[in-house]
Amino acid sequence: MSTVNYAVIGGGINGLSVARQLLIDYPGANVTLFEKESEVAQHQTSHNSGVVHAGLYYAKGSLKARLCRRGVELVRNYCTDNNLPYDQCGKVVVALNEVEEARLKKLYQIALDNEVPNVKMLYGEEIKTVEPNCIGVAALHSPETAIVSYEKIAKRIAEEIIERGGKIELNSPVQSIKNNSDGKITITLQSGKVYPTQFDYAVSCAGLQSDRLAKNSGDVETPKIVPFFGQYFVLDDQFTHDVKGLIYPVPDPKYPFLGVHFTKRIDGKMTIGPNAFLSKARENYDGKGFNFKDIKEFIFYPGFWRFAFRNIPAAMRESKTVFSQKNFINEATKYVPSLSNMTVKPATRGIRAQAMNPDGTLVDDFVIRRDGNITHIRNAPSPGATSSLAIAEYIVREVMQGKADV
Ligand SMILES: Cc1cc2nc3c(=O)[nH]c(=O)nc-3n(C[C@H](O)[C@H](O)[C@H](O)COP(=O)(O)OP(=O)(O)OC[C@H]3O[C@@H](n4cnc5c(N)ncnc54)[C@H](O)[C@@H]3O)c2cc1C
Helix, strand or coil: CCCCEEEEECCCHHHHHHHHHHHHHCCCCEEEEECCCCCCCCCHHHCCCCEECCCCCCCCCCHHHHHHHHHHHHHHHHHHHCCCCCECCCEEEEECCHHHHHHHHHHHHHHHHCCCCCCEEEEHHHHHHCCCCCCCCEEEEECCCEECCHHHHHHHHHHHHHHCCCEEECCCCEEEEEECCCCCEEEEECCCCECCCCECEEEECCHHHHHHHHHHCCCCCCCEEEEEEEEEEEECHHHHHHCCCEEEECCCCCCCCCCCEEEECCCCCEEEECCCEECCCCCCCCCCCCCHHHHHHHHCCHHHHHHHHHCHHHHHHHHHHHHCHHHHHHHHHCCCHHHCCCCEEEEEEEEEEEEECCCCCECCCCEEEEECCEEEEEECCCCCCCCHHHHHHHHHHHHCCCCCCC
16 A cells, blocks of 8 residues: 655644644654744744643633643643653632622633533632732632643654654745645645645644635635734742742633733743734734734734724723833732732743634634645634644544544
8 A cells, every 4th residue: 555645734833743643643654744944833832821721711512622621631641751841830810809700600610511620719818828929809720720831842742753754844834735636735835846745635734824824725715813912021030939820810701812910931930921912923023023914914804903993992901011011010910919019021922823703703712624635723822732732633533534524
């Protein structure tokens, strides 16, 4: 029997996980991963909060709910088996008033529905048994929420791909993936070169570029990626120990993103962030420059203006933290007043590949589409890194087998 050829586009944690899963399930297969940068994991995978989300937020029955829970198990095992750091530091989601408390109770129910282990409601002073300096009327405690370095995990997966006989083509931006009439798939690089191997299957995991690659490859144009940056600040060392793990606000349905929170990092540093604001470029992490093509694309997308008009209050809230470090700190210290005089340093931003529908709604769940033998990840926001190994299982064992309704 002839060897089956698989192409995977994108060397972030999702593409790497898919390539690894293919090599595990089909040991004799020929798996080639294409990455446009000179190294893997240069985009969202190395610019995130590093949280292994336990599954507190996701609607029952959604892909996020299912793949996040399975992803936690797989990430934990992967870290143990590969001697990578995994710190189960726990998380509290804190309500500051009765309105938030009512929303928090709904979140507790979602966590129970998703079978998140050992979640518990805490009231008033009970919060201090977990986070001694945190105030609030109630909190949802998830002791198994953890932190990791997704960059380290991704780089270890890249090594594993090579060990298992796969190939990683760096500096190889893909322009298009095309189904041919003979059933084979052709990969054309942005240089114009047609890759010499004809593939049987391809999976695109292009993150911030996923809509463009999908469109160039003949898939549907929408949803479109609209980039939202998230700024972080790192607390100066003397303030780090006032918080033990992760402290989050209760999500407000009026706002599309979670809100500024305290996140412990796997290197022991404590961060606050990320906020969420429209980014002037899809892949610009210092916030200084802009990319005309990226801006033009969302400006001419009617969905963007529908989103913008509906989210003026959210934009106002977020812009306060974009333009003032003091406001940013104030958002966080509502939960830990002992840190109101803390000093911080800016850290690198992250940029979310957030898919947006033509009607201006943000796509909430993961979106994975199949077009013949080509599969596209069209939306994989948080908890996309937590879920990555489970997303890979789902794509290889269900989507590519025609068992999933996509
Ligand atoms: C601010 C922020 C905080 C987050 N926090 C968390 C968190 O705490 N926990 C969590 O689970 N998730 C979190 N996420 C989400 C998580 O980071 C993403 O879901 C995950 O990293 C997506 O991985 P990916 O491989 O799909 O995309 P990426 O990591 O962006 O990788 C895509 C890759 O494709 C490559 N590529 C793109 N186009 C092409 C092309 N044409 N040819 C070849 N290669 C191409 C890119 O160079 C890149 O390497 C966060 C995201 C952000 C932005």
